[in-house]
Amino acid sequence: MVSLSDYLILSSIIFCIGLAGIFINRTNIITLLMCVELILVAVNTNFIAFSHFLGNEAGQIFVFFILTVAAAEVAIGLAILTLLFRVRGSIDVDVTNSLKG
Amino acid sequence: MSSEQIIFYILSFWFIATSLAMIFARNAAKAVLFLVLGFFSAASIWILLEAEFLAITLILVYVGAVMVLFLFVIKMLNIDKSTIRAKFAEYLPLGLIVALIIIAEMFLVLGSAQFGLEVMPSPARHGADYSNITVLAMQLYTTYVYPFELAAVILLIAIIAAITLVHKKEATHKKQNVSEQVNVRAKDRVRLVSIVSPTKEEK
Numbered sequence: 505m506v507s508l509s510d511y512l513i514l515s516s517i518i519f520c521i522g523l524a525g526i527f528i529n530r531t532n533i534i535t536l537l538m539c540v541e542l543i544l545v546a547v548n549t550n551f552i553a554f555s556h557f558l559g560n561e562a563g564q565i566f567v568f569f570i571l572t573v574a575a576a577e578v579a580i581g582l583a584i585l586t587l588l589f590r591v592r593g594s595i596d597v598d599v600t601n602s603l604k605g
Numbered sequence: 606m607s608s609e610q611i612i613f614y615i616l617s618f619w620f621i622a623t624s625l626a627m628i629f630a631r632n633a634a635k636a637v638l639f640l641v642l643g644f645f646s647a648a649s650i651w652i653l654l655e656a657e658f659l660a661i662t663l664i665l666v667y668v669g670a671v672m673v674l675f676l677f678v679i680k681m682l683n684i685d686k687s688t689i690r691a692k693f694a695e696y697l698p699l700g701l702i703v704a705l706i707i708i709a710e711m712f713l714v715l716g717s718a719q720f721g722l723e724v725m726p727s728p729a730r731h732g733a734d735y736s737n738i739t740v741l742a743m744q745l746y747t748t749y750v751y752p753f754e755l756a757a758v759i760l761l762i763a764i765i766a767a768i769t770l771v772h773k774k775e776a777t778h779k780k781q782n783v784s785e786q787v788n789v790r791a792k793d794r795v796r797l798v799s800i801v802s803p804t805k806e807e808k
Contacts (some may be wrong), residue, residue, distance in 0.1 A: 505727045509720035510743045511654070514617045516711035518624055522703040525628030527700025534633050534679060538640055542624055545647050545663075556654040557725050563753075565688050566658050568745070571666060572756040576763035578671050578725070582678045582769040589682050 518546035529600035533588075533595050539582050544574050620646035633679045655730070657737045660678050695705060 522542035530533035548567045555563025589595050623643035630636035644667050651660040718724075745753055 505607060505722060506610055506653070507717060507720065507722040507727070508725045509611065509715050509717045511650075511714040512720055513712060513734045514620070514650070516685075516715060517621055517708055520707045520711075521628060522623040523707065524700040524704035524783060525624075525694045527703065530696060532633065534675065535628070535636055536638060537673065538757055540610065540626065541667070542627070542640065545667075547622060548659075548663075549650060550645060552651050552654050552659065555730060556656070560791065561730055561740055562660055564656055564741055565744055565749050567656075568662070568741070569756055571659075571662060574757050575671060576667060578674065580761045580770070581752045582674060585678060585769040586682070587614070587770050595682065 506555055507575060508557045512550060515546040515549040515553070519543055521548060531597050533585055533597060536597075537578065537585075541574065541578070583586070613650070616646050616649045616653070619643075620650065634676060636676045637672055637679065639788070641668050644668050644672070655737065658741055 511522065522539045525539035525542065526536055527530045538594040548570055553572075555561060555567075585595055620643055623639045623646065627636045627639040627643060630639055648660040649659075651663065690761060699771045
């Protein structure tokens with residue numbers, strides 16, 4: 505049988521891969537957004553594992569809402585990205601430093 | 606080793622491998638495709654955990670809508686590949702160190718001594734008459750009905766925000782002004798000109 509700690513360790517590994525991806529790909533905003541998606545899926549796996557092992561469906565309801573918010577976040581993030589590309593001609597993070605002061 | 610464990614380890618291997626391939630991919634479109642494969646593995650793991658509805662939702666919403674949106678934006682923006690990889694190696698050691706430290710800590714905290722089968726036994730599988738969707742719907746439409754409606758409002762706000770951000774307000778758009786069309790009078794459109802035909806003497 506697969507224990508709860510296996511699922512939790514798997515999701516923590518995926519979480520850390522997403523975190524390392526944010527460090528590594530920090531010049532490309534699209535890959536940054538994809539790493540955030542990876543982190544969210546890792547967290548959702550955590551919720552579902554606890555929901556299964558504790559026999560409580562509230563965890564799955566929570567994942568439902570996280571999926572909704574993540575979809576909204578991606579829609580707005582990609583809209584901002586398109587706007588940024590239209591204004592600057594690039595989506596490089598280092599180019600968009602006008603707020604640096 | 607039971608068959609459930611074998612399936613779990615195969616799926617976990619693919620999930621981790623595709624995630625690593627995603628963050629190290631040189632091409633953003635290839636990264637999206639690796640992430641799609643990773644999401645399929647995640648959905649399979651969720652099915653192992655008896656969350657069938659959410660697994661199908663993950664594939665339908667994430668792979669079907671969000672990832673296709675990513676691909677669409679990547680193809681539309683036509684990003685120059687050479688600029689993306691400029692600073693690849695600079696933050697690689699720091700990222701790996703942080704990730705490895707967190708993984709080591711998580712191994713210590715989440716090991717089998719704390720969350721193993723002895724501490725938290727695996728629950729019995731549900732029978733064939735168990736419906737995951739029914740259980741979720743009963744919860745969602747009774748206890749969590751207000752959060753459910755808030756989620757709908759959030760999606761509506763996301764639609765409006767995305768359209769407002771990207772919409773171009775340019776002179777190239779041809780649109781009709783309805784109030785002008787309704788308020789028009791006959792004298793604005795028709796000009797009556799009296800033409801007097803010249804007589805022979807005037808010629």
